[in-house]
Structures are given as C-alpha cells and as structure tokens.
Amino acid sequence: MITYGEVEKLRSCCAPDASVLSLYLCVPSDQAELRELPARAASLIAAATADSPGELQPEDEQAACRAVAAHARDRLGDTLGIFVSGRLGLLEVVPLPGKFPERAVLGVRPHVRPLLAELQRRPDHRVVIIDHQHAWLLAVTADRVEVVARVPAEDAPSPGFGGWYLEPSHILQRVTASAGHLYQEAAAILDRQTVGGGAQPVVIGGYADSITHLLALLPRAVRDEYAGGFAADPHELTLAKARALAEPVIAHWAQRREDQLVQAVTAPAPGVATAIGLDDSLSAVNADGADLLLVDDRAVIPGFHCERCDVLSVSSDGCSDWGAAAWPVPDLLEEMTWRTLHGGGQVVSVRMLPCTVAARPR
Numbered sequence: 001m002i003t004y005g006e007v008e009k010l011r012s013c014c015a016p017d018a019s020v021l022s023l024y025l026c027v028p029s030d031q032a033e034l035r036e037l038p039a040r041a042a043s044l045i046a047a048a049t050a051d052s053p054g055e056l057q058p059e060d061e062q063a064a065c066r067a068v069a070a071h072a073r074d075r076l077g078d079t080l081g082i083f084v085s086g087r088l089g090l091l092e093v094v095p096l097p098g099k100f101p102e103r104a105v106l107g108v109r110p111h112v113r114p115l116l117a118e119l120q121r122r123p124d125h126r127v128v129i130i131d132h133q134h135a136w137l138l139a140v141t142a143d144r145v146e147v148v149a150r151v152p153a154e155d156a157p158s159p160g161f162g163g164w165y166l167e168p169s170h171i172l173q174r175v176t177a178s179a180g181h182l183y184q185e186a187a188a189i190l191d192r193q194t195v196g197g198g199a200q201p202v203v204i205g206g207y208a209d210s211i212t213h214l215l216a217l218l219p220r221a222v223r224d225e226y227a228g229g230f231a232a233d234p235h236e237l238t239l240a241k242a243r244a245l246a247e248p249v250i251a252h253w254a255q256r257r258e259d260q261l262v263q264a265v266t267a268p269a270p271g272v273a274t275a276i277g278l279d280d281s282l283s284a285v286n287a288d289g290a291d292l293l294l295v296d297d298r299a300v301i302p303g304f305h306c307e308r309c310d311v312l313s314v315s316s317d318g319c320s321d322w323g324a325a326a327w328p329v330p331d332l333l334e335e336m337t338w339r340t341l342h343g344g345g346q347v348v349s350v351r352m353l354p355c356t357v358a359a360r361p362r
C-alpha cells in the first residue's frame with residue numbers, strides 16, 4: 001500500500017549514474033514454488049544489466065535478493081516492488097496486491113509506473129453508510145479508513161474508530177432528526193466536499209431504499225462521482241467491513257473509467273485529434289504535451305532524453321542537437337508519464353492497449 005505522495009518522493013530520488021535498481025517480481029501463490037523465485041529475480045536483473053554492464057553495484061543486487069527472500073513468504077500471490085541504490089541509501093520494498101508485469105529496470109531514478117497503476121485501480125474514495133436515522137461518511141485511503149462526518153452530528157467527539165462498531169443501539173433510539181432532513185444533510189456534506197476540491201469516487205452502502213433516496217438528492221457533480229452501492233445493514237458494519245464491501249465496487253468503477261478513457265482516445269469523437277502509437281505520442285508529448293496519456297502496463301521502451309532541448313526520442317539523434325546532449329532512459333513511457341502528470345494531464349495505465357501508448361494532445 002502506497003500513497004501518491006510516497007510515489008512522487010520515490011521518483012524524486014536521483015543518482016548520478018544509471019545504478020538505481022527497480023525490481024517487480026510476482027510471488028507465486030503456492031509456497032512450494034517459492035524456491036524458483038531467486039533464479040527468476042536473477043534472470044530479470046541480468047536482462048536489465050545486459051544493456052548497461054557495470055552500472056549495477058553487486059551489493060545492490062544482493063540487497064534486492066535478500067529483500068525478495070525476506071518478504072516473499074508473507075506475500076504469496078502478490079507482487080513485490082523493490083527499489084535499491086546503495087549510493088543513495090535507498091532500499092524500499094512495496095508490496096502490490098495481485099499480479100503486475102514482472103521487470104527489472106536500471107536507471108537514474110526508481111521506475112514507478114506499476115505503483116501509479118495500482119493507485120489508479122485502488123483510488124482513495126468516500127463511502128457513505130446510510131439508513132433512515134443515520135449517515136456516516138468514511139474516507140478510505142491506501143492505509144486508513146476513518147469517519148470524517150456523521151449525521152446527526154455527535155455532541156461529543158468519538159473515541160478512536162479502529163475496528164469500531166458503527167453505533168451502539170441506544171444512540172439510534174435517541175435520534176429525532178426526520179429522515180428527509182437526514183438525506184438532505186448527507187447530500188449537502190458530499191456536495192461541499194466535491195465543490196471544495198475533494199472530488200473522489202463515492203460508494204453508498206445501506207438498504208436499497210436508503211441508497212435510492214440519497215442518490216435522488218445528490219447534485220449532478222456528486223452523482224458523476226458515484227461509483228456504485230452495496231447492500232448492508234448499517235448496524236452490522238464495522239469500518240473494516242465497510243471498506244471490504246466497497247472494494248469490489250471501486251474496482252469495477254476504476255475498470256469502467258479505464259475503458260471509457262481508452263475509448264475516448266482510440267475511438268475519438270469527431271474533431272478530436274489523437275495520437276496513436278509511440279512516434280505520434282512522443283511528438284505530442286514533446287510539443288505541447290498531452291492532456292490524456294494511455295500507457296500499456298506491459299510495455300517498457302528504452303530511449304533517450306536530450307538535456308539541452310528536453311526532447312524524448314527513440315534514437316540518440318532524435319532532436320536538433322544530434323545526440324550531443326542525449327542520455328539514455330530505460331523507459332520512455334515512464335518519462336512521458338511524469339511529463340504529462342507534471343503538466344496537469346491525466347495518465348491511464350491500461351492492462352491491454354492495442355498499441356503501447358496513445359495520447360490526446362493539448
């Protein structure tokens with residue numbers, strides 16, 4: 001579990017040479033197959049170093065292999081992201097749930113596209129739990145879930161909510177707020193958050209009639225963020241259960257959104273210019289940038305970055321400086337991703353894209 005801020009921090013590590021090792025390794029679900037893992041890690045690392053012999057420090061490779069041995073047993077069926085640079089004092093292990101494409105990358109910075117893909121597929125979100133007497137608004141992030149608002153508001157601040165039972169029944173009996181007012185108040189809280197820049201997908205859990213009632217009152221902007229609902233008896237829920245029930249709803253929402261954005265670029269509306277494939281997408285990113293960039297999860301494309309004119313290219317003489325200031329980069333898609341994000345654009349990692357990369361130019 002990792003946050004966007006942590007990914008950015010990892011990406012900001014920069015070594016003087018291409019010696020930072022990033023290793024993504026799928027841990028088998030079957031414990032008996034664990035013994036094959038060191039050999040697989042070694043062969044991924046060997047493939048990455050074949051192109052740049054001498055850059056990887058032997059002690060960094062050993063540190064990566066020790067990290068695999070230390071963490072694999074607790075992460076059966078998951079993917080380990082391991083980032084090592086003795087020179088930078090960097091040794092970070094990030095477990096990713098499920099399977100990600102395996103790779104080892106050597107560069108001046110950690111290779112983080114798979115981490116961004118994970119954040120895209122499990123975004124921070126809001127969960128509303130509602131019945132006719134109560135509404136709770138939960139904020140769910142990679143590493144925590146907490147109650148951020150409740151209706152009716154409580155007089156006294158609530159104690160810690162870890163593993164907490166949503167509400168004791170005597171509180172429910174005391175409540176006199178009318179149901180109509182309750183739904184309006186819950187809708188208003190969501191609206192204020194959305195307008196205040198807190199736009200995040202929303203999941204609503206409760207009895208079907210409560211979900212329908214609240215949905216009907218949501219302003220358009222909030223409704224656009226509605227990811228889906230789940231049926232539950234609010235008084236049986238804990239924070240952990242609410243989070244678990246919202247998880248598949250959010251996963252579906254993320255997949256739908258991914259599909260829609262792929263559609264927007266690969267089958268654009270009339271009059272919308274799009275770039276399909278590496279050459280056209282590079283041209284778009286090098287020119288005015290992209291407001292939407294799609295990258296295939298599986299692809300890694302080595303290339304060059306010109307220090308003088310900032311152009312990204314497939315060959316070292318791909319700009320007007322004829323390679324005089326071009327440095328190899330292990331993955332053009334990673335560079336295009338960060339350039340797009342820092343330019344205010346959106347990047348979508350796609351599990352299977354018909355081309356390696358596509359863009360909607362600014």
Ligand SMILES: [Zn+2]
Binds near residue numbers: 308311319320322325
């Ligand atoms: Zn140049």
